[in-house]
Amino acid sequence: MYVLVVNAGSSSLKYQLMDTTAEKVLAKGVCERIGIDGHIEHKNEAGEKFERDIPMPNHSVAIQIVVDTLTDPEMGCIKDMSEIEAVGHRAAHGGNYFSDNVYIEGDVMDRFELCREIAPLHTGPHIMGIHGCTSVMPNVPQVIVFDTVFHKTMPDYAYMYAIPYDMYEKYSIRRYGFHGTSHCYVANEMAKVLGRPIEETKIITCHIGNGSSVTAVKGGKCIDTSMGFTPLAGLEMGTRCGDMDPAVVTYIMKKEGYTPDEMSNFMNKKCGLLGVSGVSSDSRELEAAAKAGNPRAILAANIMAYGIKKYIGSYTAAMNGVDAIVFTAGIGENNADMRARVCRDMEFYGIEFDEEANINTYKPAGPMEISKPGSKTKVYVIPTNEELMIARETEKIVSARK
Ligand code: ADP
DSSP states (O other), X not given: OEEEEEEEXXXXXXXXXXXXXXXXXXXXXXXXXXXXXXXXXXXXTTOOEEEEEOOOSSHHHHHHHHHHHHTOTTTOSOSXXXXXXXXXXXXXXXXXXXXXXEESOTTHHHHHHHTTTTOHHXXXXXXXXXXXXXXXXXXXOEEEEETTGGGGGOOHXXXXXXXXXXXXXXXXXXXXXXXXXXXXXXXXXXXXXXXXXXXXXXXXXXXXXXXXXXXXXXXXXXXXXXXXXXXXXXXOOSSOOOSOOXXXXXXXXXXXXXXXXXXXXXXXXXXXXXXXXXXXXXXXXHHHHHHTTOHHHHHHHHHHHHHHHHXXXXXXXXXXXXXXXXXXXXXXXXXXXXXXXXXXXXXXXXXXXXXXXXXXXXXXXXXXXXXOTTOSBEEEEOOOOHHHHHHHXXXXXXXXXX
């Protein structure tokens, strides 16, 4: 099945056209500066790049340009729009409204509208992306794949916060977890490497990028994850603070005179690697500063690594063991220094870390082991592929309708 995978942000829209039978990418690209001026960067299957500035006043026009590019005789890969058999949309937050990925029909969009309240920055653009596809390809089935769905198997004591129960009932305040598509993909890839049915495995997946989360996957199911009600929780991230004593929030608000929105902006945009180091939210720049001896860059990197290490420890306890630990996403796949900070001195957990293999793992195309061959607990770098998961899930849901 030819599935167009769409990841719509407020001013950008990433897309991939995938052939799910061959599991290959036919073309991919990104529309940027939507609502400002407009720019598309497109790559065909051979990796040839095409770029152009073109007005994109809204997401519907951006989708039309994507379709025009995909069907363009020079840049494209299909003859006609009718070859696109389904669209799969990535969505950040399904809240309590969606416990499964969904075929868009009936009241689905009305329910998705309700997610705006808990994830306004993400849900608005996702809705615009869906409306854009509906206007350009009215007869093509569409599916929403949520970052939260993989985490629905957490037990109540893992997802509940210790707040009065009626607050949970009234406002659906609980841990949801994010990056689910990525955690699910790399856990399944890891099980294949272990050569065992995933039902018999205990895996900790570390998705470490601009946004980062760690997940405990027992028997193929998420039993706990570090992000929470929102993607602000858990680890120190590029610009997000992650977990801290909740009293810090009200204390800073009082001291700095911040409104709730200003405080939210502060915690999402001004903290993390950027806030601690004062250098950058980008791990490449941070590592360069750390190597040059900048003490705050070193501190920022150490806070992140220590956080990951602690999650590995606590999730090993939660699962009563661990067979494998996986690193993925921008930092997890590419930053050997960060992986080394996490994995050194973990012999107690059965990890024999291979320093040399770790350094030699750069932009791996597939699973790469960074533990020593005899290590009881395996440590791997596995490149994530959220688009493939979204395409597979879209195909499954659409095919079930036929
Ligand atoms: P997002 O959460 O936005 O999807 P990514 O998964 O793309 O983020 O991760 C972005 C992070 O990955 C940045 O901190 C970036 O510096 C880091 N990164 C990407 N490539 C490399 C690299 N080659 N070496 C070190 N860090 C890298």
